[in-house]
Amino acid sequence: MLSSQYLTRSDQPEQPVMVFLHGLLGSGADWLDCAQWLQAYPCIGLDLPGHGGSRAVDCHSLDQAAEEVRDTLIKHQLAARPLILAGYSLGARIAMHGVASGLFAPLNIRLLAVEGGHFGLTCKQDQVLRWRQDCRWARRFRREPVDVVLTDWYQQPVFSSLNHAQKQSLIDYRSDNLGASVAGMLLATSLARQAYLADAIKSQKVPVHYFYGEHDSKFSRMANDSRVPATCIAHAGHNAHKEQPRAFAMALRRQLDQHLEMTQ
Template sequence: MLCSRFLTRSDQPDRPVLVFLHGLLGSGADWLDCAQWLQAYPCIGLDLPGHGGSRAVVCHSLDEAAGQVRDTLIQHQLAARPLVLAGYSLGARIAMHGVANGLFAPLNIRLLAVEGGHFGLTSKQEQMVRWRQDCRWARRFRREPVGTVLADWYQQPVFASLNHVQKQSMFNCRSDNLGAGVAAMLLATSLARQAYLADALKSQHVPLHYFYGGHDSKFSRMANDSRVPASCIADAGHNAHKEQPQAFAMALRRQLNQSLEMIL
């Protein structure tokens, strides 16, 4: 069972429960600032395997990660409640993989909210390049102090929109990760091991809405190319819910309001 925390509670039992999945190196607490603007809904953040309170939990594949999310929610007696599954980056890919492959039954998922999630690589060459890249990062996380690796991790182009203060904040809250656990999760859920999911997701009964930062050119292009319903979060990069928590929450709430009849 994954470690979980209720970020907000609601006394309205008919409200859908918002379930948040974080990105690599994060934890369920990453969503706390965002959840403060969603007080009308019960919000729960899960710590994925190898992270936060779940750092001792082992995971070997995307299938297993999705199964651990499902089993945790069932143990919280949430199987019968309408659920909104929201994930960022790694969390988004786990959520998409689970929905696309029917791994979340018998959960009652009514909306899939994806933030900066990669739909998957379409060529063997791309997959090979990504696997080598992830292996290099995993080797560093195993062998070097986490702080040393993070200093380079946040120099990657996808984090270019973060200013110095934001990068320092991310560095500080990520430095207590265990390198071996991060490395194991990175390889178990590598993008190189993920199928291309966009087409499969469109054939599912669970509606999908994509969120991306206005400064995140890579993922804004991906959202537009996939032609799924999408919302742009202004003045934010890849990690929009951390950079602009109120704006992200308002965008998610607008989507919930538009879908309220369907969800309830």
């Protein structure tokens, strides 16, 4: 079972439970600032395999990652409760995979909120190149001090909207990760091993909404090309919920209210 924590609690048992999945190198606590603006709802943050309190949880595939999420929620007796499932980056890909594959069928998911999640690669050559890239990063995480690897990690184009101070803050915060655990999860859930998910999630009964930062050009294009309903978070890059927690929370709340009204 995955480690989890309540980020906020609610004394109204009929309220939907908001479940948050973090990105690579993160933890459930990454969503704390965002959850503070959602205190009308119980909010739970899960630590994905290889991260936080779940460092000792092995994971060998996206299927297994999704199963760990599902089984943890079932063991917490949350399967029948209305759930809002929100995932960022890696967490978003696991969430989409769980919905698209049917692995989350036992859960009562009312809304799938995807933040900066990649739908998948459709070109075999791109998949091969991505696998090689992930293998290189995994080798470095296993062999070098984590802070050294992170210094280069945050030079990737997807993090270009962050200034030097923001990048250094992330390096300091993420340096307590275990390199071997990060490497294992990186390869187990590599984008190279993921199916293309946009069409699959749109065909499911679970409504999906995409969130992206104004300055995240790559994922804004991806959201628009996918034709999945989407919201742009102003003054934010790839990690919108961390850079603009209040704006992200309010946008998520609007989608939640809209979809709950439609199901009543």
